Amino acid sequence: MINSVLDWVEDRTGAVSGVKHFLYEDIPGSSGWHQVLGSVAMFCFMVQAVTGILLALNYAPTPPDAHASLRFILTELTSGRLIRGLHHWGASMMIVVVGMHLLQVFLWGSYKKPREATWMLGVVLLLLTLGFGLTGYLLPWDNRAYWGTVVTTQITAKAPIAGPYILRLMGSEDGNIGVQTFARFYGAHVLLLPPLMALLVGLHVFLVRKHGVAPAPVETLPAKKFFPGQVFKDTVAIFVMFSILFALATLVRVPLGKIADPTDTSYIPRPEWYFLFLFQLLKFFEGPLEIVGSMVLPGVAVGLLFATPFIDRGAAVKLRQRTFAIGIVALAAIGWCGLTYAAMSSTPHKDPWQSFTAEEVAAVGSFRQGQCWQCHGVTPGDSKAGPNLADIAVHEERDALVAHFQKNAGNRGLKESQMRQLATFLKKLDDESVVAISSTPVNVVSGAQLYMSKNCGVCHAINGGGGKSGPPLNGVAKRRDRVWIEGHFVDPQKFSPGSMMPPYKFDPTEMANMLAYMETLKD
Amino acid sequence: MAEELVEKRRGFLVGSITAMMGAISAALGIPALGYLMVPARERKQQNWIEAADLTKLMVNQPEQIIFQRVRRDGWKVVSEKAAAWVVKTGEQQVVAFSPVCTHLGCAVSWNAGDKSFACPCHTSSFSPDGKVIAGPAPRPLDRFDIRVEGNKIMLGEVKKSAEA
Numbered sequence: 001m002i003n004s005v006l007d008w009v010e011d012r013t014g015a016v017s018g019v020k021h022f023l024y025e026d027i028p029g030s031s032g033w034h035q036v037l038g039s040v041a042m043f044c045f046m047v048q049a050v051t052g053i054l055l056a057l058n059y060a061p062t063p064p065d066a067h068a069s070l071r072f073i074l075t076e077l078t079s080g081r082l083i084r085g086l087h088h089w090g091a092s093m094m095i096v097v098v099g100m101h102l103l104q105v106f107l108w109g110s111y112k113k114p115r116e117a118t119w120m121l122g123v124v125l126l127l128l129t130l131g132f133g134l135t136g137y138l139l140p141w142d143n144r145a146y147w148g149t150v151v152t153t154q155i156t157a158k159a160p161i162a163g164p165y166i167l168r169l170m171g172s173e174d175g176n177i178g179v180q181t182f183a184r185f186y187g188a189h190v191l192l193l194p195p196l197m198a199l200l201v202g203l204h205v206f207l208v209r210k211h212g213v214a215p216a217p218v219e220t221l222p223a224k225k226f227f228p229g230q231v232f233k234d235t236v237a238i239f240v241m242f243s244i245l246f247a248l249a250t251l252v253r254v255p256l257g258k259i260a261d262p263t264d265t266s267y268i269p270r271p272e273w274y275f276l277f278l279f280q281l282l283k284f285f286e287g288p289l290e291i292v293g294s295m296v297l298p299g300v301a302v303g304l305l306f307a308t309p310f311i312d313r314g315a316a317v318k319l320r321q322r323t324f325a326i327g328i329v330a331l332a333a334i335g336w337c338g339l340t341y342a343a344m345s346s347t348p349h350k351d352p353w354q355s356f357t358a359e360e361v362a363a364v365g366s367f368r369q370g371q372c373w374q375c376h377g378v379t380p381g382d383s384k385a386g387p388n389l390a391d392i393a394v395h396e397e398r399d400a401l402v403a404h405f406q407k408n409a410g411n412r413g414l415k416e417s418q419m420r421q422l423a424t425f426l427k428k429l430d431d432e433s434v435v436a437i438s439s440t441p442v443n444v445v446s447g448a449q450l451y452m453s454k455n456c457g458v459c460h461a462i463n464g465g466g467g468k469s470g471p472p473l474n475g476v477a478k479r480r481d482r483v484w485i486e487g488h489f490v491d492p493q494k495f496s497p498g499s500m501m502p503p504y505k506f507d508p509t510e511m512a513n514m515l516a517y518m519e520t521l522k523d
Numbered sequence: 524m525a526e527e528l529v530e531k532r533r534g535f536l537v538g539s540i541t542a543m544m545g546a547i548s549a550a551l552g553i554p555a556l557g558y559l560m561v562p563a564r565e566r567k568q569q570n571w572i573e574a575a576d577l578t579k580l581m582v583n584q585p586e587q588i589i590f591q592r593v594r595r596d597g598w599k600v601v602s603e604k605a606a607a608w609v610v611k612t613g614e615q616q617v618v619a620f621s622p623v624c625t626h627l628g629c630a631v632s633w634n635a636g637d638k639s640f641a642c643p644c645h646t647s648s649f650s651p652d653g654k655v656i657a658g659p660a661p662r663p664l665d666r667f668d669i670r671v672e673g674n675k676i677m678l679g680e681v682k683k684s685a686e687a
Binding site: 047050051054057058061065068069071072075076077078079080083086228229231232235236238239242245390395481 | 533536538539541543544546547550551554555557559561563564595597598599662
């Protein structure tokens with residue numbers, strides 16, 4: 001039965017002999033584990049295609065719905081987190097695998113004549129992969145996406161002559177990012193790049209087949225068939241890669257942050273890790289030299305990569321005879337690692353609660369006082385009787401939430417105003433800020449609760465929330481020392497004559513908590 | 524003998540390739556099915572909307588009322604117009620029918636002449652208590668959850684009617 005179907009397919013299309021031709025291709029006897037990386041890279045691309053299509057089936061590709069729909073995917077849909085995790089980590093995985101593939105081909109000298117075109121096509125594929133990363137980074141439309149892309153567009157905008165045109169091409173006017181830029185990035189990410197990539201991968205594989213898999217300098221073993229020996233090795237490598245990817249997607253949560261906020265001046269933009277070296281490089285070139293870091297050096301690097309087969313034309317394939325070439329690659333690798341490390345260690349760490357308003361920090365206190373944690377987990381996978389706040393989005397109406405608090409924690413001394421604040425806070429929770437429920441220090445929470453009970457927010461603002469008649473309190477600890485702040489509470493007029501602030505008598509614990517809170521307020 | 528070994532090795536390799544590819548396909552395919560087919564996490568949320576005034580209705584005189592309701596639509600919360608046919612059946616008793624024909628979803632309207640709800644698409648008609656009188660409709664009109672508070676008529680969700 002199967003045979004007759006296969007015969008029919010073969011007779012009408014020739015597909016069977018086509019596949020056979022592909023599988024039973026002769027490859028050099030020396031082929032082996034070192035040559036699996038190309039297949040793994042291609043498989044990475046396929047995983048990205050599958051997970052990308054799945055995401056697109058529940059995604060609204062325009063701001064601000066992009067953020068809302070991704071949140072919907074993460075918090076409401078079965079396996080939504082897994083699929084988004086696979087796509088996110090898959091992107092990084094693909095960069096790593098493509099990088100390893102490039103390195104292997106380089107170290108084995110497989111780019112040499114007659115395989116120069118295969119190599120150059122490979123460099124184009126590397127650039128396309130980076131293009132996927134660049135355009136995909138904007139699509140979650142959270143602060144990280146927005147600010148990361150702002151930096152990218154600003155860099156390209158500084159290109160000589162072409163700058164404004166590139167910016168225009170990216171749908172951005174005077175460097176602002178809006179729906180138009182988003183549409184262009186999305187369009188490139190899902191309509192332009194995928195078919196281009198597929199086409200060029202096909203060509204790349206065609207060229208590999210045309211010239212044959214690169215042999216060892218001296219082949220001692222007889223040629224063998226691609227299937228099943230080498231296919232088995234490829235499959236094992238693919239399986240290992242996929243297992244790591246699956247583990248990352250399940251175990252390491254990719255947070256979806258607050259929705260993109262162009263007015264959020266406190267956000268510290270960082271690109272994805274594989275672009276960090278460029279980001280760091282720019283710190284060394286200031287003013288008119290900036291273009292050296294943003295355009296010249298990356299341009300030279302890409303140019304060198306393209307030209308590698310023509311620079312290194314010697315017949316020598318053995319590593320020991322190519323110390324110069326190897327040295328350059330080693331230097332580039334060290335430089336890349338160093339820059340990436342420097343960029344990572346210079347990224348200031350900011351806990352989510354440090355961006356909260358006083359009301360929000362106090363709400364963390366209400367959550368703890370109400371012992372909500374008895375039923376609700378706040379870290380991923382912490383299963384308790386009630387819904388886990390790290391896994392869901394709170395959609396209930398505020399009144400319904402307050403009623404829920406009254407019913408389940410009414411006897412724990414929370415005032416109605418506190419319950420209302422807690423309800424407001426819970427509705428705003430996202431993947432990043434939910435951490436604050438467990439991570440905000442106790443004395444800071446007590447300080448914020450005291451701050452709320454004394455209505456300090458009527459005159460003062462913290463992180464943008466509060467009144468304007470008094471000075472904002474962010475960075476107060478930088479402007480004044482502890483003695484001044486403490487004395488100022490007790491007798492404001494003594495420290496700042498003419499101040500309209502009334503004196504506050506705190507007991508020593510209260511004062512300590514209040515000072516602890518004041519000291520954490522960053523600029 | 525050597526021939527046999529080669530054949531065995533080949534069988535092992537092909538078997539392993541199939542198994543590994545199968546495992547990967549399952550690891551992608553099963554979550555994908557859940558992602559596409561399992562409905563979004565359910566939120567039990569009954570919103571009662573004040574839709575009409577009891578005193579303004581006449582007994583057994585169906586009245587179409589239009590009201591604004593808030594509905595969650597995937598990742599969006601939409602505020603939209605909705606309609607219901609409200610029939611006062613007693614002093615404090617009211618029923619509210621969904622205006623959607625149970626056949627293929629056209630909007631039914633009240634025909635005062637022969638005292639029935641008529642569907643313009645395939646001529647289904649329903650009695651004032653929602654039962655099918657004629658036409659291809661498979662079951663009575665669906666009803667809204669309803670609550671009467673004083674003179675206020677509050678509407679909840681539409682409940683699917685049972686097959687006749």
